[in-house]
Structures are given as C-alpha cells and as structure tokens.
Amino acid sequence: MKHHLNTLWPLLKNTRLEPWIDELPSLIDSALEPDANGNLQRWLTALEYIDKFPRSYEAALNTSAVTLKYNENTQAEVDWTNLETSLRALMPWRKGPYQIGPIYIDTEWRSDLKWQRLKPHLGNLTNLRCLDVGCGSGYHLWRMLDDQPKLVIGIDPSLLFMAQFSVIKQLYPNPNAPIFFLPLPLEKLPVSKFGGDFDRVFSMGVLYHRRSPIDHIYELKRQLRKEGQLILETLVIPTGQGQLLVPEDRYAQMRNVWFIPSVDELIHWVKRCGFVNVKCVDLNQTTNEEQRTTDWMQWQSLSDFIDPNDSNKTIEGYPAPHRAIIMATNPN
Numbered sequence: 395m396k397h398h399l400n401t402l403w404p405l406l407k408n409t410r411l412e413p414w415i416d417e418l419p420s421l422i423d424s425a426l427e428p429d430a431n432g433n434l435q436r437w438l439t440a441l442e443y444i445d446k447f448p449r450s451y452e453a454a455l456n457t458s459a460v461t462l463k464y465n466e467n468t469q470a471e472v473d474w475t476n477l478e479t480s481l482r483a484l485m486p487w488r489k490g491p492y493q494i495g496p497i498y499i500d501t502e503w504r505s506d507l508k509w510q511r512l513k514p515h516l517g518n519l520t521n522l523r524c525l526d527v528g529c530g531s532g533y534h535l536w537r538m539l540d541d542q543p544k545l546v547i548g549i550d551p552s553l554l555f556m557a558q559f560s561v562i563k564q565l566y567p568n569p570n571a572p573i574f575f576l577p578l579p580l581e582k583l584p585v586s587k588f589g590g591d592f593d594r595v596f597s598m599g600v601l602y603h604r605r606s607p608i609d610h611i612y613e614l615k616r617q618l619r620k621e622g623q624l625i626l627e628t629l630v631i632p633t634g635q636g637q638l639l640v641p642e643d644r645y646a647q648m649r650n651v652w653f654i655p656s657v658d659e660l661i662h663w664v665k666r667c668g669f670v671n672v673k674c675v676d677l678n679q680t681t682n683e684e685q686r687t688t689d690w691m692q693w694q695s696l697s698d699f700i701d702p703n704d705s706n707k708t709i710e711g712y713p714a715p716h717r718a719i720i721m722a723t724n725p726n
C-alpha cells in the first residue's frame with residue numbers, strides 16, 4: 395500500500411516539507427505493522443489481486459461518482475466479477491461514490507453532496523498544495539485533483555480507508571498523479587521545522603471526534619503556510635439551542651462524539667486560534683439522501699439514528715445532525 399509513496403518524495407524536495415522525506419517512512423512503517431489491524435492481511439490480498447487489473451484509460455473527476463473508464467477492448471478482457479469480489483472484500487465502503495468500469499460503488503455517504511456545497515467557495519486549486527485531514531477513502535482528494543493542484547495529501551488513521559484509496563490509485567490512468575494517502579492521525583503528522591507549506595488544509599467530519607478540539611485547530615494551523623486557508627467542516631447545533639453540546643453518551647449512535655458547538659461558538663474557537671477572515675459558508679441538515687445504508691455499506695445508517703417520530707431529533711433526543719463549513723485564513 396505504501397509503494398505509491400515513491401513518487402511523493404521528489405515532490406517534497408526543495409519545499410518546507412523536505413524534512414518529511416526522512417521522518418515519514420518510519421511513521422508509516424509503524425502504522426502498517428502486521429498487527430496494526432487483524433484484517434490488514436485480507437485487505438492486502440485483495441489489493442494484490444486488484445493490482446493485476448489494467449489501469450483505466452481515462453478518469454472523470456468532476457462527476458458525482460469518481461469515474462475510471464475502460465475502453466471496449468479492455469472492458470471485454472477484464473473479469474469484472476472477480477474485481478467486484480475483491481472490492482467487496484474492502485467493505486464497508488463509506489465515502490464515495492466511485493464508478494469503476496461497469497461497477498458502481500454506492501457508498502454510505504454521497505460525499506459529492508458535501509463537495510457541491512463546498513466547491514463554489516473554494517476557488518481554483520490549480521498549482522496549490524492541499525492537505526485533507528480525515529480523508530476517509532480519499533473521495534474528496536480525487537475531486538481536488540481535478541483542478542490540477544501541485545500536491546494533494548490525505549491523512550487518515552484507518553487502514554481500511556487506505557486500502558480503498560489504494561484501489562483507486564492503482565486503477566487510475568496516471569500512476570504519477572500527485573495524490574497520496576498517509577495512514578496517520580493529524581497528531582502524528584510531523585510539523586516541519588521550516589513551517590507549514592499547505593495552501594489549503596481541510597478538516598471535514600473530524601473535529602467532533604477530537605477530545606481537544608482547540609488543539610486540533612492549532613494542529614491544522616501549523617500545516618498551513620502564511621495566507622493559507624483552512625476549511626473546517628463539523629457537526630454544529632442549530633442557532634438558538636445553546637452554545638455547546640457535549641453529549642451525555644452517544645450522539646446519533648456514535649460513541650466518540652465530544653464537542654458540538656453552535657456556529658457562532660465555532661467561529662469564536664477558530665478566531666481564538668489566530669485565524670482571520672473567519673466565516674461560515676454553509677450550514678446544512680444531513681438528509682437520508684446523503685447518508686444511508688447501501689449494498690456496499692450494509693449496516694445501520696442515519697435513518698436508524700433519528701427519532702422515528704421527529705426527524706429533527708436524534709434517537710437520544712439531541713438536535714439532528716447539522717453541519718457547518720467554516721473558512722478562515724492563517725495570517726502568519
């Protein structure tokens with residue numbers, strides 16, 4: 395899974411991230427130790443199998459599903475049933491969707507809907523360096539790549555998500571595309587002694603999982619260059635329902651949810667961490683269209699976590715999930 399990183403090192407040369415060339419390999423090796431996850435061997439076997447499949451000849455990264463296209467000749471040669479079996483060995487598929495030849499991976503999340511809400515505010519990413527913290531399977535990384543950025547890096551501690559990302563990268567037409575996945579949590583990502591070097595740092599769907607949200611915002615800031623932009627998406631409580639919710643126990647059945655601020659409170663946190671031009675560009679209540687059980691994620695999903703008698707409440711009685719997108723500039 396890490397062989398794709400060979401093309402990362404040259405892209406870090408002569409940037410402020412150059413120390414990563416020495417620092418990252420041992421961190422990645424420890425993250426991928428065989429006992430890091432009992433399923434790892436099974437996922438690696440599926441990836442080895444997928445690695446034998448031909449690469450697609452063309453990709454579409456501006457459509458709802460990240461799409462890998464095969465021409466008719468290859469399409470006839472490929473054993474799609476076996477490919478699908480290997481892809482299913484990497485279930486549950488949560489973030490997507492993806493279309494690989496005739497196979498449509500209908501993920502739990504329609505991650506394209508979040509992208510649609512965000513993209514108009516993002517501007518063009520051409521020639522920029524982007525870091526996506528908590529990138530899941532990497533769906534948004536591919537959407538970013540469509541703008542031809544200089545570098546796109548996603549980090550996520552989940553090795554299943556790294557395996558899912560690797561599938562797409564193995565089948566993507568250009569093996570040298572500047573898009574990478576590091577199996578690390580943000581807290582373990584080294585901070586370069588020369589300062590941050592990303593033009594855009596995204597943290598979407600991660601802040602509420604952190605026990606120290608302010609530390610998380612500072613860690614995001616350290617990866618940004620001067621004048622770089624933060625894109626922070628997280629659960630919020632609707633206006634008029636207080637400033638902060640710390641659930642008693644579970645929130646929408648999720649165990650590891652800590653801080654859910656109001657939009658104003660969240661803006662205040664981001665300002666306190668030294669960001670300027672802090673604004674909320676989107677506020678949205680999550681729908682069953684966006685998050686649902688599918689054939690590729692067969693466990694329970696949003697509709698099972700909402701009060702059957704009141705769609706504005708979770709089954710624990712809290713406000714149903716609303717998500718805000720905050721954008722902010724790092725002044726120094």
Ligand SMILES: Nc1ncnc2c1ncn2[C@@H]1O[C@H](C[S@+](CC[C@H]([NH3+])C(=O)[O-])CC(=O)[O-])[C@@H](O)[C@H]1O
Nearest residue numbers: 527528529530549550551552579580598599600603
């Ligand atoms: N400390 C951490 N550092 C990095 N990643 C983390 C950390 N803790 C958890 N994660 C990762 O953050 C992702 C959050 S999911 C959002 C995916 C995508 N961004 C989306 O907006 O659709 C939302 C959710 O499932 O609740 C998961 O993949 C975790 O492994």
